[in-house]
Amino acid sequence: MILRLILILAALFLYLPVHGQEADLEDLVLGCSIDRAMGDAIDSGLINGGVVFIGDSSGELFLHSYGHLSPASDAPEIEQDTVFDLASLTKVLATAPSVMKLVEEGRVGLHDPLTIWFPEFVGTGKDTIQVFHLLTHTSGLVDFSFSGCKTMQGVVEKTAFLDVPAKPGDKFKYADINFILLGELVRRVSGFELDRYALENFYVPLGMSDTRFSPSEELRKRCASTRIADNSLLYGTVQDPNARALGGVAGHAGLFATAADLSRFCRMLLGGGEFAGKRVMTDRTVRQMSSPSFTHGNAVIRGLGWDILSPYSSPRCNRFSCASFGHTGYSGCSIWIDPDLNLFVGILVSRNDYRRIGDFNHLRGTISTLAANLFSKPTQRKCRENLAQDIR
Structure with missing residues (x-):
């Protein structure tokens, strides 16, 4: 009992500097609840550790690290600057913004047939697939094993001869191949590989100095572990097998980053494409992507690119507005952003037990709910359900 009291007081003490003198008892309890949720996830073996980061357009509101880099008994502790495999967050932090940058510049059209950029698809039943369909996972394409595909060109050629089970635009089917092709689209249009672009x-x-594909040896020293099919651990090598087969740079996975860097990206989105005086996208593009x-x-x-509401929206708590958007990653990472509440919440973890999907989704939802309860300041802005039609 005494030990538990000491731990609670220690958590309160650690929380005070972040929230300042304005923190009241309710805020402190909610802050400790985040600590408790992460601690319970570690104690149950769901994760080895992680970082929770919460902020708004003005900066950081909450940044705590928990646990260790791996399940090893002597593993170093996770720090606030630990580097994590972002998995499918690559789709919305690298690929989708890169494609939309090319759209801004008039070099790609959202409704361009994919065959303009992929002549390999001409006459293969994919003539009606558009760039838009890839971004929204409505192309009708489905994932497949890259076995035998040693290059991106091999992946494209194999895709060309696969059937399309659904008519493009009719059905949502989340598939990595959509963003793998978009990553290649960036290369074919810009002349640069996705990582460089x-x-x-x-x-x-944006000053995201720790955000990279194929992290350097220096960054690898700060990487949290991921677990692969044979139960071995990776540090700084992408977990996704298809991304590994493509050399670590792909449109669906491969990006690594820290919580601080992701906070910068989230603040850029809340700022309508601008952060710290640097504009990287127009406000119109940000609204178009997130509507x-x-x-x-x-x-x-x-x-x-972004998820708004779907079976994959576990971080979207009922406190977030209909203007909120986000994404998740298989490695355990997620971010959710609410422009109307001027709030973002992110979780980066070293995931340990990949079988407990329900427990992990519950953790994401719990952290988001606590963050919204703790920091949300709702505005009177109109819900943007029809904004996509307004700004096309």
Whole structure:
């Protein structure tokens, strides 16, 4: 009992500097609740550790690290600057913004047939697939094993001869191949590989110095572990097998980053494409990406790359507004952003037990709910359900 009291007081003490003198008892309890949720996830073996970061357009509101880099008994502790495998966050932090940058510049059209950039698809039943369909996961394409594909060209050629089970634009089917092709689209249009294009157009201007594909040896020393199929651990090598097969740079996975860098990106989005005096996208593009572009009843609402409401929206708590958007990654990472609440919340973890999907989704939802309860300051802005049509 005494030990538990000491731990609670220690958590309160650690929390005070972040929230300042304005913190009241309720805020402190909620802050400790985040600590408790992460601690419970570690104690149950769900994760080895992680970082929770919460902020708004003005800066950091909450940044705490928990646990260790791996399940090893002597593993170093996770720090606030630990580097994590972002998995499918690559789609919205590298690929989608790069494609939309090319759209801004008039070099790509959202409704361009994919065959303009992929002549390999001509006459293969894919003539009606558009760039838009890839961004919204409505192309009809489905994932497949890259076995035997040693290059991106091999992946493209194998895709060309696969059937399309659904008519493009009719059905939402989340598939990595959509963003793998978009990553290749960036290369074919810009002349630069996706990693270089995203680095020069986003990460360098935004000061995201720890955000990279294929991290350097120096960054690898700070990487949290990921677990692969044979139960071995990776540090700084992408977990996704198809991304590894492509050399670590792909449109669906491969990016690594820290919480501080992701906070900068989130603040850029809350700032309408601008952060610290550097504009990397127009406000119109940010709104277009994060507004509904495809809907299927009340079950699925997707932006251009971003998730708004779908079976993958576990970090979207009921306190967030209908203007909120985000994404998740298989490695355990997620971010959710609410322009109307001027709030973002992110979780980066070293995931240990990949079988407990329900428990992990519950953790994401719990952290988001606590963050919204703790920091949200709702505005009177109108819900943007129809904004996508307004700004096309």
